[in-house]
Amino acid sequence: MSIRILTVDDHPMLREGVAAMLNAETGMEVVGEAGDAEQGITEFRRLRPDVTLMDLQMRGMGGLNGIRTIRGECASAKIIALTTYRGDVNVREVLGAGARGYLLKTALRAELMDCIRRVHAGGRYVSSELCAEIAAHAGDEPLTAREYRILELVAEGMENKRISSSLGISVETVKSHVTRIFEKLQTHNRTEAIRIALRRGLLREPID
Structure with a gap:
């Protein structure tokens, strides 16, 4: 059959x-x-x-x-x-x-x-x-739920101050999370972090 x-x-x-x-x-x-x-x-x-x-x-x-x-x-x-x-x-x-x-x-x-x-x-x-x-990424440390949410807001174009206000946390805490995100994605800037996140599937581009 x-x-x-x-x-x-x-x-x-x-x-x-x-x-x-x-x-x-x-x-x-x-x-x-x-x-x-x-x-x-x-x-x-x-x-x-x-x-x-x-x-x-x-x-x-x-x-x-x-x-x-x-x-x-x-x-x-x-x-x-x-x-x-x-x-x-x-x-x-x-x-x-x-x-x-x-x-x-x-x-x-x-x-x-x-x-x-x-x-x-x-x-x-x-x-x-x-x-x-x-x-290639089998041993990578995953993002926490808070780090993932901050990454989403970074991808939306929000600066640290707006992220701080949106999540109800201090700007210093946001900066600390962003630094950890960069370390986990092995990058040093927001643009590259977003590019890597899209390529790996951590973020998805909107459907047209």
Whole structure:
């Protein structure tokens, strides 16, 4: 029997391209498509596919929460994140939510097929280039909840005084937290800290 696949992505052309590619592969069949996570959840409940391909960057609840919801309802669900996000933080978060695979949209056709077959068989799959990124930061000290919030406010363009007022803490405390953020991200300025945080998945760019 063919592997029954559900694709969830907000770009119709990408869904069509993936569907055409998968339907042309022996032993695979796209049985449903969805344009956002909410619709993806509905289609998963209706179709019970063998494998679900889930984009992460979508309007509404987003792919990560979509994965969490589906896995919460069906622990045996086999979900692969098919995304443009390359950050090690993204990968760990998505796998922690219950996804069995993590693949970049730039992956070659053969890798996509291999990933689907491996996940369908009960295994896991993460792109090799992402495994290297995860390994590079395996021993890093994570940001605390307070540091993460300050990083978000820094990314919004707030200066230390405004952050101090927003969080109800002293300016000196803000400066101390910013210094620790820089140390953990191995940088010395705000612009570079934001760039690194976006690349690794600590921060995400807004959806247009």
